[in-house]
Amino acid sequence: MTTLDNRPNTALLVVDVQNGVVDEGYERDAVVANIAGLVGRARREGVPVVWVQHSDDELVRGSEEWRIVGELDRDDDEPLVEKSYGDSFEDTDLEKVLAERGVGRLVVVGAETDACIRSTLHGAIVRGYDATLVGDAHTTVDKTAWGGLAPELVIAHTNRYWRFQTAPGRKGGTVKTGDVDFSG
Numbered sequence: 001m002t003t004l005d006n007r008p009n010t011a012l013l014v015v016d017v018q019n020g021v022v023d024e025g026y027e028r029d030a031v032v033a034n035i036a037g038l039v040g041r042a043r044r045e046g047v048p049v050v051w052v053q054h055s056d057d058e059l060v061r062g063s064e065e066w067r068i069v070g071e072l073d074r075d076d077d078e079p080l081v082e083k084s085y086g087d088s089f090e091d092t093d094l095e096k097v098l099a100e101r102g103v104g105r106l107v108v109v110g111a112e113t114d115a116c117i118r119s120t121l122h123g124a125i126v127r128g129y130d131a132t133l134v135g136d137a138h139t140t141v142d143k144t145a146w147g148g149l150a151p152e153l154v155i156a157h158t159n160r161y162w163r164f165q166t167a168p169g170r171k172g173g174t175v176k177t178g179d180v181d182f183s184g
Helices: 028-044 094-100 113-126 151-163
Strands: 009-015 049-054 080-083 103-111 130-139
Touching: 009 028, 009 113, 028 049, 028 103, 028 130, 049 094, 049 113, 080 094, 094 103, 103 113, 113 130, 113 151, 130 151
Parallel strands: 009 049, 009 103, 049 080, 103 130
Antiparallel strands: none
């Protein structure tokens, strides 16, 4: 249903699954395992896997915290998009990477739910993509000490509201790992 012409393909977008981002993430091991399973499935089905890696003053490029978690291996032929803003499209070559692969639909996984995941989902739908969130393959850390909600509530709320997200000619949606359909 994407509004992007001649973009029938789907990609798995793996956002910020880096040591310093997910090490204290809610249900970290289960989330990373779900992401690993989806990466494997996407590869077997010939679906592009696009990796996004964040850097900033607190997540320094090249540091151990900046590296993608050890349980996930990016293939050399899979694109890596480096970013420094929450929205993975903002000031990056993500749009070019997706256009080259004819992608109009994204399946989104990663971290953090209440920051880069939400920003990227909204960035995608505004730019004409369909964007499906995998509800059990994203995480966030506990920010209750700063007045935030408990991480399980942040994740549940995001899953709920994104399930019903639509825009003219575009749709969001939330599915579980086992229900991901890369064919559309």
